[in-house]
Amino acid sequence: MARSTRSMDWGFPRWRAYGAEREAVKVRLCDRHGCDAPGDRPAPKSPNSPERWYFCETHAGEYNRNWNYFEGLTAEEAAEREAQERRDAGDFSESRHNEWAGPGDGSRSRDEMRALDVLKLDPDAEFEAVRAAWRRLAKENHPDVCPGDAEAAKRFQAIQTSYEVLRAAEERRQWRPD
Numbered sequence: 529m530a531r532s533t534r535s536m537d538w539g540f541p542r543w544r545a546y547g548a549e550r551e552a553v554k555v556r557l558c559d560r561h562g563c564d565a566p567g568d569r570p571a572p573k574s575p576n577s578p579e580r581w582y583f584c585e586t587h588a589g590e591y592n593r594n595w596n597y598f599e600g601l602t603a604e605e606a607a608e609r610e611a612q613e614r615r616d617a618g619d620f621s622e623s624r625h626n627e628w629a630g631p632g633d634g635s636r637s638r639d640e641m642r643a644l645d646v647l648k649l650d651p652d653a654e655f656e657a658v659r660a661a662w663r664r665l666a667k668e669n670h671p672d673v674c675p676g677d678a679e680a681a682k683r684f685q686a687i688q689t690s691y692e693v694l695r696a697a698e699e700r701r702q703w704r705p706d
Contacts, residue, residue: 558584571595640697643690655698662691 558567559581567582571591583591598606636644636651644651647661665687667673674680 556582558582558587560584560587563587637697639693643693646686646690647694655694658691658694658698662687666691 556567557563558565560583563584565584565586567584569583569585569588570580571583571588573579573581581591598609601609641651644653644658647658647665649657649661653661666684669680669684669687671677671681671684
């Protein structure tokens with residue numbers, strides 16, 4: 529007597545790929561009206577809600593661009609949530625010494641590149657050039673030299689912050705084992 533169904537499993541090795549079943553596979557479509565692409569990227573419907581939308585890659589990107597994570601929160605609640613998330617992400621600061629995701633050849637981080645732009649230096653500038661540019665620009669924009677000039681005070685603060693970023697990066701480089 530013959531069997532009513534045939535199987536493609538004829539022992540080891542398997543003659544079909546794993547997951548290649550004969551049954552129809554249920555595919556959830558994108559929740560965006562009129563989209564027929566598979567919706568395989570979950571997105572929250574509202575903050576702190578377990579309900580999710582399921583979008584295709586294109587509509588998930590569009591949704592994330594317009595998503596306001598702090599919507600409906602007061603300024604204090606938003607600051608508290610941001611501080612909590614920074615505290616929870618502290619374990620990832622371990623990779624900071626690798627300086628991942630920096631522009632160029634990876635020798636400088638994005639913050640260092642911004643700091644070099646503020647000091648009007650090339651990306652490959654040595655630290656002595658950074659120190660010289662910092663002194664020159666700080667003398668030009670110091671609040672004692674330009675009293676009452678709010679723009680000069682902002683530039684001075686940006687110059688000081690840029691120097692601190694580059695100085696800290698230089699110290700990290702000196703202490704990093706090669």
